[in-house]
Amino acid sequence: MSATMQTSPSAYGNGSRGRRALLLSAALLLAIAGPAAAEDAKRHVESAGKFSYVAPAGWQVRAMPGLKFQIAHGEPVEGFAPNLNFVDETYAGSLQDYVAGNLQELATQARRFTPWPAALRCRSWSASGMRH
Numbered sequence: 001m002s003a004t005m006q007t008s009p010s011a012y013g014n015g016s017r018g019r020r021a022l023l024l025s026a027a028l029l030l031a032i033a034g035p036a037a038a039e040d041a042k043r044h045v046e047s048a049g050k051f052s053y054v055a056p057a058g059w060q061v062r063a064m065p066g067l068k069f070q071i072a073h074g075e076p077v078e079g080f081a082p083n084l085n086f087v088d089e090t091y092a093g094s095l096q097d098y099v100a101g102n103l104q105e106l107a108t109q110a111r112r113f114t115p116w117p118a119a120l121r122c123r124s125w126s127a128s129g130m131r132h
Contacts, residue, residue, distance in 0.1 A: 042054050042055070044061045044070065044072065046069050046070070046086070048068065048069070049068070049069055049086065049088060051086070053072070053084070055072035055084065056072075056074065058074060058075070059072045059073060059074045059082075060072065060073060064085070067085065067087070068087070068088065069085070069086040069087070071083055071084060071085040071086075072084040072085075080111075103115050
């Protein structure tokens with residue numbers, strides 16, 4: 001006695017047309033989710049700071065003694081390792097004044113410092129941390 005497998009109708013229909021629709025749906029899902037999943041795998045989350053980021057390709061994320069949050073850094077070039085570091089601090093003034101003061105300090109402390117164009121800088125952040 002032999003058994004035969006019967007398939008029931010699905011949302012994608014029967015036969016080759018249904019299989020093609022299923023495969024197309026799966027391919028579309030992978031195309032959309034694939035890059036996001038890859039980014040999420042590389043995303044560094046700082047739960048205590050309530051932020052996350054994806055460091056540039058080839059950079060390392062590691063703890064630095066004395067800092068609350070981990071830093072991200074690239075390979076040194078001409079004696080300087082490009083890096084991202086984060087601190088939380090209290091400031092009584094406006095965000096614009098804070099940014100202006102930090103840019104001025106960087107200009108005096110860092111060799112060959114060139115600030116980003118004003119159009120690329122953050123304009124404001126709300127108390128909830130959302131960018132405007």
